Amino acid sequence: MNGFDERFLTRNGFAARQLAVLLLGHEPDTRLPRVRDFAEELGCGNGTVQAALQLLEEAGAIETTARGHLGTFLVRSDRTILWRLSGLGTxxxxxxxxxxxxxxxxxxxxxxxxxxxxxxxxxxxxxxxxxxxxxxxxxxxxxxxxxxxxxxxxxxxxxxxxxADLGPATYVGAHGLLLREGAQLDAPGLRVAIDHASEDQRLLAERAFAGRSDIEWVESSYMQLRDLFASKQADATVWNLDEVQGRLGMAVDVLPLGDEVTRDLALRNSSAAIIGRKEGAQALAxxxxxxxxxxxxxxxxxxxxxxxxxxx
Known part of the structure; x- marks a missing residue:
């Protein structure tokens, strides 16, 4: 281990690592908090914060400039170096x-x-x-x-x-009601494929066939869908068209989803969302x-x- 690395294992170095996390949230050419504000947040002295800032500058992670009564400004930051020094990981x-x-x-x-x-x-x-x-x-x-x-x-x-919500058609293109060739949608005892491992598919299928007490549900995943249709063990389903178009290798009728509620659900299902934990997600923050x-x-x-x- 070289001398530079060893300095980041000292008390000042530990403060520099903590500061690196905070500075990831600052854009260049913006005023930084006062040294005493950093010190209060990190629970250390002003001198430790000043030494930590100097360590980060010497490491090439940041460049700052003092502008008199306006305070200290962040001129430049290298986010890759800041992230490495922060210890936040991947x-x-x-x-x-x-x-x-x-x-x-x-x-x-x-x-x-x-x-x-x-x-x-x-x-x-x-x-x-x-x-x-x-x-x-x-x-x-x-x-x-x-x-x-x-x-x-x-x-x-x-x-x-x-x-984040990335908007319509970022997660899937569309959903449709798939009907096996030769099957009749209004036939009694219609066998409908459903995937309980998929919250989206299950909800859409149940909503699309709501009100029918004669439905026979057939557990399926996308990988099983082709075989179930080919062997006539399933007659219909609601599925993501990205998964099935041109891939089932057989004739399947694709029908539009019915009521407004189902279409609204399908629209929300088409949007990609990103979720994280409410607490303890320091790297993400x-x-x-x-x-x-x-x-x-x-x-x-x-x-x-x-x-x-x-x-x-």
Whole structure:
């Protein structure tokens, strides 16, 4: 270990690491809090804060300038160095399996946006919004990507907060009612595929077929849907069209969803949302204000148009 690293293991160095976290929330050419305000927040003396600021300057993490009675201003900051010195580690996001180009574009955009904000970022892929949220609550991941529909329901039950809503068609393109070739929608005893691991699909399917007491529910995932239709074990379902168009390998009628409530649910289900824990998410708080979410939607659109190769 070189002498520079050893200095960050001293009392002043520990304060510098704490300051690095705080300074991640400051943009260049903005006035910094007073030294005594930093000292009060960190629970140390003014001299320790001044020494910590000097350490950060010597490390190339920041450059400051004093402007008389106006105070001290942050001239420049290197967010990559600040993040490394802060010890916040890598932000880990849980996303759905990247089986569609839309999800690949979403992952590509998220990775770029976080990297531009100076935060090391990684993605783990998990099926089911409930499973991803459990990982979040257990502290195994820092944020979760899911539909706005699922986010709204989970926020009612758990101490999680909405960090972003990326807007319609960022999570899925659309949902439709799928009817197996030869099946009749009004036939008694209609067998409807449902995936209880997917909060969105389950809710949409139940709402689309509400009022029918003759429905036979057939447990299914996307991977099983083709075989269930081909073997005539299922007749219909409501599903994400990104998953099924051109992939079922068989003739399927795609019908529009019915009532206004179902269409509203489908619209909220099409929007990608990002949620995080309400408490203890220091790394996420450090990057949140500098995260440019327009990068996410822009790069996702490029991937969808075939203008950019997915990279995540």
């Amino acid at each position: 932000l880990l996001a849980a996303m759905p399996l990247p089986y569609s180009r839309r999800y690949e574009g979403l992952a590509t955009g998220l990775r770029s946006a976080f990297e531009q904000a100076g935060a090391p970022f990684a993605i783990t892929f998990m099926r089911g919004a409930g499973a991803r949220t459990t990982a979040l609550l257990d502290g195994k991941v820092d944020l979760v990507v899911l539909s706005r529909l699922a986010a709204d329901r989970l926020m009612e039950k758990h101490p999680v907060q909405l960090l 450090a990057v949140r204000d500098t995260l440019d979410l327009s990068v996410v939607t822009s790069l996702q659109s490029e991937v969808l148009r075939g203008e950019r190769m997915p990279s995540y």
